Amino acid sequence: MTESIPLYRDGRHYDAMNRDIIADIPFYIEEAQHAMGPVLELACGTGRLAIPIAQSGVEIVGLDVSPSMLAHARTKAKQAEVAITFVEGDCRSFALGRKFALIFMGFNSMQHLHEYASLASLFSNVLQHLATGGRFVFDVFNPKLSLLARQPEERKHERDYQDPDRKGTIVFEHSVLYDDASQVAHIQCYFTRRGANGEERDFRQEELNMRCFFPQELDLLVRSQGFEIVEKFGNFERKAFASGEPKQIVICRGT
Known part of the structure; x- marks a missing residue:
């Protein structure tokens, strides 16, 4: 998926370009700590979210399709002295042989899946890897x-x-x-x-x-894939989603 996107091939430039994007970090740390179990991040990239989550004491696995981004993530994790398992794999077809209390896909990554078949494969795979009562959390833009x-x-x-x-x-x-x-x-x-x-x-x-996922369409997609929406926010301060909010942050679980 993302290895074909040049923007995601150079982890150093990616990190430099996104250095000031930090609003989502406390949100995902809180979700990870609330999960009370192992966490899986899909499309983890250079570990921008996974590393601070690991630093908070949570066991986390990071999966990404880009070998170059993962190589940079491993270097950063070593420098930060945190233990993270980074796995090369596609979010639509990975098989890790274990279950997670929380699976999340941050930073609009789901928007790289354009076709319904790809989205259905993602949700199916997530469902197979969620522990009983586990949650799937993701964020995408609210189309402007x-x-x-x-x-x-x-x-x-x-x-x-x-x-x-x-x-x-x-x-x-x-x-x-x-x-x-x-x-x-x-x-x-x-x-x-x-x-x-x-x-x-x-x-x-x-x-x-x-x-682009329009709000009502996104809700229907989630529900059609065997999930129920627990909460939906419009920003990372957990403001309830409403018209004009910049983000769609969805917390859901299998039905």
Whole structure:
């Protein structure tokens, strides 16, 4: 799945680009501690969430399809002196031979699954790996129509970050072309480096395709896959989901 996405091949750039995204960390630590048992993170990437969860004293396994991201995660876990089992595998077809009190899929990762068959395989696999009473938690964006309706040539500045190779500041911009038939947002990512040698505009361009889930559709999907929704939040401060909230954070369990 994600190994085919260049944005997820360089863990150093990924971490540098997302360094300031921390709002979800306390939320998932709390969920992991509340589970009172082993935890599995799907699409764990570089361990951005798994490592602080392990540091809180929770046993956690991280699964990801990208070998390069997992290699970086293992290096970081060793530096942090925490024991985490990282497994290379696809969230739609993994078989770990054990069950977990909590399985979660953070940082909008489920939006990389575009087809119903892929989503059904994910939920089926999660159900097989959940212990009795266990919970599945995930978060996705709440689609913002003004964003999806933007002209495809319109760029939006996302953030700046320091080049991990110490070559200056990298400016990250993106544009969006939304396909309403597939509900997939085709996001073109542009990276410009500003350093001592001047500006290298668009030295790197990558495409990121994300499936959009509208709120009622998402609830029906969860229920159709043998789960019931326990809680649904609109942000990581646990505000109840309502119109205009930026996120859909779903806590569910098997029926």
